[in-house]
Amino acid sequence: MSDALPCLVQVAVSTPAHSAVGDLLSYACAAPLAPGTLVRVPLGAREVLGVVWDAPAEPLPLPAGMAPRPVAGVLEGIAPLDAAWRRLVAFTARYYQRALGEVALAALPPQLRELTPEQLARRMRRPAVGAAAQARESATESVALSAEQAIAAAEIESNPGPFLLFGSTGSGKTEVYMHCVARALAASPAAQALVMVPEINLTPQLEARFRARFAPLYGEVAVVSLHSGMTNPQRLKSWLAAHQGVARIVLGTRMAVFASLPGLALVVADEEHDASYKQQEGARYSARDLAVWRAREQGAKVILGSATPSLESWHASSPEVGRYQRLAMPARIGAGELPRLRLVDMGQQPRGAVFSPPLLAAITERVERGEQCLVLLNRRGFAPVLHCHDCGWKSDCPHCSAHQVFHKIDRTLRCHHCGYAQRVPRACPACGNPDIAPVGRGTEQLEEQLAALLRNVITPGRRAARVARMDADTTRAKGALEEQLAQVHAGEVDVLVGTQMVAKGHDFRRITLVAAVQPDGALFSSDFRAPERLFALLMQAAGRAGRDAQYVAAQASPPEMWLQTWHPDHAVYAALRRHDYPAFAQQQLAERREAGMPPFAxxxxxxxxxxxxxxxxxxxxxxxxxxxxxxxxxxxxxxxxxxxxxxxxxxxxxxxxxxxxxxxxxxxxxxxxxxxxxxxxxxxxxxxxxxxxxxxxxxxxx
Structure with a gap:
C-alpha cells in the first residue's frame, strides 16, 4: 500500500445483482473515515456512491498482488449515516437475501447517487430555511378526542407496544396518529415521527392535514414527504431535511421506512394490511414488518392501523400470542353508522345487466338528492379482451401469456404486464371478420355505460348528473390525482367510478352509497390470501360511505354498500354484512392453522x-x-x-x-x-x- 494512503476502509456499493461479489469492498484513503460516511469510489470503469461500513471483526485479506483502489471523494457536507440506519440496512439485506450494498444504495435518494462532492458542496451552500421555534405543547391539542380515541391514545402513551389500532372506517384513526405525533414531538426537541401510507394517492390529503396541524408549530420544513411520485430534487431535499433533523415529521410510502431519522420516536403504518407495503422489485422487503423491527431496535413506538388488519398482525395481537397490543375503536366519529350491506343476487336479475335495476334506482335516487356515489370495479380499461366470434381470435399480447386490454378512449390495445400497445385492428387479424367485440368490463366501460344510464338524471343544482373515473390511466399525469380528488370533494362529481385506488383511505364527505359491481372473481382464486384481500377491499370501500355523520343525518336514508354477486350466500359476504372482521379473521385463521399456512408457517x-x-x-x-x-x-x-x-x-x-x-x-x-x-x-x-x-x-x- 502507498505511504500516501495508509488507511483501509470497507465500503458498501451497489454491485450487479447476483454477481457473487462480496457485500463490502476495500478502498484506500488518506485518513480514517467514520462508518456511515458517504463516498465516491471507483467500481470497474465507473465511479459510484458508496457508504463506509463498520469494519468486520476479521477483515478479509486482499488477493496477492492486488492493491486497493483509492476513495475518489468524500461527501463532506452530509453527516455520516448513524449506526441504527446501518443496522436496519444490514438486517434487511440479511433477512430478504439481498446484497448489503444493493439495499444500502437503494435506500438513498437517486440524485444523491449521482452528485459529486463538488456538486453536493454547491447545493449545501444554498441558504437553508430553519424550522420554527418550539411551540407550546398545548397548541397541538386543537381537536378534542372522542372517548375511544382518548383511551387508545392514553394506552399508546403509557405502554411500549407495538400497537395494532383496530378502528372501523371513519373511527378517527388519523386523529389518534396526529395526537401521538404531537406528544412525541413535544417530549423532545430532537424527536422525529415517520408516518407511512401504502400508496402515493393517499399522501396529498394526509400531507395537507399534517401540514395544517404542525407547520404553524414547527415551521413549513418540519413536515416533508418521501415517495416515488416526487422529482429527484424534491426527494433529495426531503431526505436531507430528515437526515439533518430539520424535518420533524416524514410522510411517505414504503420507501420512507429507510429514511435517515436520527431522532426517531414514533412510527405509524396506516392501512397496515395493504399489500402495497411489500416491494415487488429488487429487494422484496415488507415496509410494515421493517417498521416494527426498526421501531423496536431504535426504542421508538410503532402503531399499525387498519379497519381490516392483516391476519398476521391480527394473530400477533391475539391474547395467546401477545406480541402486539390490540386497541379497538369500533364506533364512528360523530355517532355515524356503518353502511348497510345490500346483496343483489345477479341470478335473479335481467340477463346481461351490468347494473341491476335496484342498484341503478338507488344510485339515481341518491344523485337526485345531491348525494355522491362510488362504483368499484378493480379492472381498468374498457374491456379485458377483444374477441372474434367467427374464428375465436383474442387480443393476446405477442410478448406475454396474457391478453391485451382494450382501451376505447384512445382506441388502443395495451398489455398491462409489459406495456406493449398497438392500435385496435379494423377487422380480425386472423379471418378478416370486421365484427370483433369487447368481452368483459373495465372501469372505462362502466363510466361510459353509467353516464348513458344517468343522462336524464338532474341534481338539485339543476344540472345533469356527472360521472367521473379514477384509475391508473386517468391519474398518470402529474397533478391529475390532486385535481380529480379536489373535484370530488367540491361536489363537482356525482358518481365516481374507480379501481381499488379509490376504496381506501380517502375521506369523501358526501358519498352515501358504494357499489361493488363484479367482486366474485377473488372468491375462487388459487391464492390463499384472496379471501382476506377481497374482504379488506370491500370493507374499506364500504367505509367511504357515510363518513360525515352530520351530512348523513340530514339526508333521507342511511349510507349503503351494494354488492352485486352470483354467490350471495358466501361466507365472506355473510361476515361483511355484519361488519364482523373478528369473526372473519377467526374463521380464516382456523383454516390456515389446519392447512399449515402463514402465520402458522x-x-x-x-x-x-x-x-x-x-x-x-x-x-x-x-x-x-x-x-x-x-x-x-x-x-x-x-x-x-x-x-x-x-x-x-x-x-x-x-x-x-x-x-x-x-x-x-x-x-x-x-x-x-x-x-x-x-x-x-x-x-x-x-x-x-x-x-x-x-x-x-x-x-x-x-
Missing part, C-alpha cells in the same frame, strides 16, 4: 426467469437437488415444493417459473436460505438460458 419463493419455461424449471430443480445433496442447515424443517410456472408465465418474452419453500420455523428457513445462496450462484453459472433469479421471503402473492 413461514414461506419463501424462489423465482427464475429464462428464455424457455423448461430452462427456468430446470434451474429451480437443480438448485433444490443441490440443497438436498449438501444437506444444508435447516433443511430438515424446510419443505421444497416442485417448480411450477407463474400464473402469467411469460412476460416481455421471458418465461417465469417459481418454487415454494415452507417451514414451521422462521429461523430454520432463514438458516437454509443463507446457506443456499452460494449454491444458487453456482447453479446460475451452469444454466446459460437463465436470465435472472430472485428469492422472495414472506411472499404476498403465490
Amino acid at each position: 413461514y414461506q419463501a419463493l424462489v423465482r427464475a426467469d429464462a428464455r424457455t419455461q423448461e430452462a427456468a424449471q430446470a434451474f429451480l430443480q437443480a438448485a433444490a437437488d443441490a440443497a438436498r445433496a449438501a444437506q444444508l442447515p435447516g433443511l430438515e424443517q424446510v419443505f421444497i415444493f416442485p417448480p411450477v410456472p407463474l400464473t402469467v408465465q411469460r412476460v416481455a418474452n421471458v418465461e417465469r417459473a417459481q418454487m415454494l419453500l415452507e417451514s414451521p420455523g422462521r429461523g430454520a428457513l432463514q438458516r437454509f436460505l443463507a446457506a443456499w445462496q452460494p449454491l444458487l450462484h453456482a447453479e446460475r453459472a451452469r444454466h446459460r438460458a437463465l436470465v435472472r433469479w430472485l428469492v422472495d421471503v414472506d411472499p404476498q402473492a403465490i
Whole structure:
C-alpha cells in the first residue's frame, strides 16, 4: 500500500445483482473515515456512491498482488449515516437475501447517487430555511378526542407496544396518529415521527392535514414527504431535511421506512394490511414488518392501523400470542353508522345487466338528492379482451401469456404486464371478420355505460348528473390525482367510478352509497390470501360511505354498500354484512392453522426467469437437488415444493417459473436460505438460458 494512503476502509456499493461479489469492498484513503460516511469510489470503469461500513471483526485479506483502489471523494457536507440506519440496512439485506450494498444504495435518494462532492458542496451552500421555534405543547391539542380515541391514545402513551389500532372506517384513526405525533414531538426537541401510507394517492390529503396541524408549530420544513411520485430534487431535499433533523415529521410510502431519522420516536403504518407495503422489485422487503423491527431496535413506538388488519398482525395481537397490543375503536366519529350491506343476487336479475335495476334506482335516487356515489370495479380499461366470434381470435399480447386490454378512449390495445400497445385492428387479424367485440368490463366501460344510464338524471343544482373515473390511466399525469380528488370533494362529481385506488383511505364527505359491481372473481382464486384481500377491499370501500355523520343525518336514508354477486350466500359476504372482521379473521385463521399456512408457517419463493419455461424449471430443480445433496442447515424443517410456472408465465418474452419453500420455523428457513445462496450462484453459472433469479421471503402473492 502507498505511504500516501495508509488507511483501509470497507465500503458498501451497489454491485450487479447476483454477481457473487462480496457485500463490502476495500478502498484506500488518506485518513480514517467514520462508518456511515458517504463516498465516491471507483467500481470497474465507473465511479459510484458508496457508504463506509463498520469494519468486520476479521477483515478479509486482499488477493496477492492486488492493491486497493483509492476513495475518489468524500461527501463532506452530509453527516455520516448513524449506526441504527446501518443496522436496519444490514438486517434487511440479511433477512430478504439481498446484497448489503444493493439495499444500502437503494435506500438513498437517486440524485444523491449521482452528485459529486463538488456538486453536493454547491447545493449545501444554498441558504437553508430553519424550522420554527418550539411551540407550546398545548397548541397541538386543537381537536378534542372522542372517548375511544382518548383511551387508545392514553394506552399508546403509557405502554411500549407495538400497537395494532383496530378502528372501523371513519373511527378517527388519523386523529389518534396526529395526537401521538404531537406528544412525541413535544417530549423532545430532537424527536422525529415517520408516518407511512401504502400508496402515493393517499399522501396529498394526509400531507395537507399534517401540514395544517404542525407547520404553524414547527415551521413549513418540519413536515416533508418521501415517495416515488416526487422529482429527484424534491426527494433529495426531503431526505436531507430528515437526515439533518430539520424535518420533524416524514410522510411517505414504503420507501420512507429507510429514511435517515436520527431522532426517531414514533412510527405509524396506516392501512397496515395493504399489500402495497411489500416491494415487488429488487429487494422484496415488507415496509410494515421493517417498521416494527426498526421501531423496536431504535426504542421508538410503532402503531399499525387498519379497519381490516392483516391476519398476521391480527394473530400477533391475539391474547395467546401477545406480541402486539390490540386497541379497538369500533364506533364512528360523530355517532355515524356503518353502511348497510345490500346483496343483489345477479341470478335473479335481467340477463346481461351490468347494473341491476335496484342498484341503478338507488344510485339515481341518491344523485337526485345531491348525494355522491362510488362504483368499484378493480379492472381498468374498457374491456379485458377483444374477441372474434367467427374464428375465436383474442387480443393476446405477442410478448406475454396474457391478453391485451382494450382501451376505447384512445382506441388502443395495451398489455398491462409489459406495456406493449398497438392500435385496435379494423377487422380480425386472423379471418378478416370486421365484427370483433369487447368481452368483459373495465372501469372505462362502466363510466361510459353509467353516464348513458344517468343522462336524464338532474341534481338539485339543476344540472345533469356527472360521472367521473379514477384509475391508473386517468391519474398518470402529474397533478391529475390532486385535481380529480379536489373535484370530488367540491361536489363537482356525482358518481365516481374507480379501481381499488379509490376504496381506501380517502375521506369523501358526501358519498352515501358504494357499489361493488363484479367482486366474485377473488372468491375462487388459487391464492390463499384472496379471501382476506377481497374482504379488506370491500370493507374499506364500504367505509367511504357515510363518513360525515352530520351530512348523513340530514339526508333521507342511511349510507349503503351494494354488492352485486352470483354467490350471495358466501361466507365472506355473510361476515361483511355484519361488519364482523373478528369473526372473519377467526374463521380464516382456523383454516390456515389446519392447512399449515402463514402465520402458522413461514414461506419463501424462489423465482427464475429464462428464455424457455423448461430452462427456468430446470434451474429451480437443480438448485433444490443441490440443497438436498449438501444437506444444508435447516433443511430438515424446510419443505421444497416442485417448480411450477407463474400464473402469467411469460412476460416481455421471458418465461417465469417459481418454487415454494415452507417451514414451521422462521429461523430454520432463514438458516437454509443463507446457506443456499452460494449454491444458487453456482447453479446460475451452469444454466446459460437463465436470465435472472430472485428469492422472495414472506411472499404476498403465490
